[in-house]
Amino acid sequence: MKRYRVIVDGIVQGVGFRYFCMYTAKDCRVTGSVRNMSNGMVDIYVQGEEENINTFLDKVKEGIGFIRVDDMRIKPVPVVEGEREFVCLYSEDW
Incomplete structure (x- = not known):
């Protein structure tokens, strides 16, 4: 079991990217989780x-579709025990 944090740059906001990630994860x-960043x-x-x-x-x-990934920065992070699903979060959820 592994866990990674991935920062994605490109045309990834306003194009359904988070929901694409949710369905792809399933x-x-x-x-895990996915959320938009203010940048x-x-x-x-x-x-x-x-x-x-x-x-x-x-x-x-x-x-x-209109999604375009230009860069992905990937780094390992500690595993979260008991995590059962992949969710879409909003900035205020963090």
């Missing part, structure tokens, strides 16, 4: 088996 069997980037925490995380990140990089 398909890839990973947990126009998106903050993702993703947790699961390494292979599933890699599949999730590959799909996120590809995007769909």
Whole structure:
């Protein structure tokens, strides 16, 4: 089990990117969260088996529709025990 924080830059706000991440996470069997940042980037925490995380990140990089990912900064963070789902958060939730 691994967990990463991923900061995503590009055209990722106002284009359905967070919901795309939620549905992709479900398909890839990973947990975590996604939220918009005030600087126009998106903050993702993703947790699961390494292979599933890699599949999730590959799909996120590809995007769909108007989504365009220009850069992803990925760093390992501590695993959150008992996390069961991937959720979309709003800035005030943090």
